[in-house]
Amino acid sequence: MTEIMLITALVLFGVAGALTLVRIVIGPSLPDRIIALDMIGVILVSVVAVISVLLNTKAFLEVILILAILAFISTIAFSRYMERGVVIERNRHK
């Protein structure tokens, strides 16, 4: 019973990922695509959590934290690039 529920959750996450992929492909502007990429990161975190419950292992728990961190940093870098034109500024108070 629990296995059926987890597999259903994986299928629903797959549908959500496919819809997000559609937004990445047809997204009219750059911020739409960046938000969709961030959402794919969150969906991947959930998928890894469900799979680690399904496989009954604790070996993937580091992957969850690392994926969340990398999605956060890449979103910050993309939005900093859109806002200022550079990712790492030389001096903030110019």
Add this chain to the structure above:
Amino acid sequence: MYKSNDLILRTTTSIIVFILLGFSIYLLLAGHNSPGGGFIGGLITASAIMLLYISYGSETIEKILPINYRLLVPIGLLLALGTGIGSFFFSVPFLSHTYGYFHIPFFGELELATAMLFDTGVYITVLGVTLTIILSISKDQ
């Protein structure tokens, strides 16, 4: 140029960076018995310092962390090579590693392995290489 106002980014960064640094040290120490190790620990530390560079600007961080990251590469490589050469003093083949059980106050019985020193060398090298690459391609004019 207008004055930057990114209070939310700076506050979030100063919380998250400490979580990242602690997590990277955990990954470095846990690499013997669970997923992790020197490589991914170095990458997570590099991403923490990268996050500091993104949110505070390079001049401020170079004042806070005055580290020449090019220098970390030979230090890490020498540490990894030194653990290999150290096995010659005990007349065993190159890169032979050993371990032992030690009683350390406050921590109790610990299993310490010399593979940890090799992993620390990998950690320092990965940190130096990653930050050298990122910082040398990201300097604006």
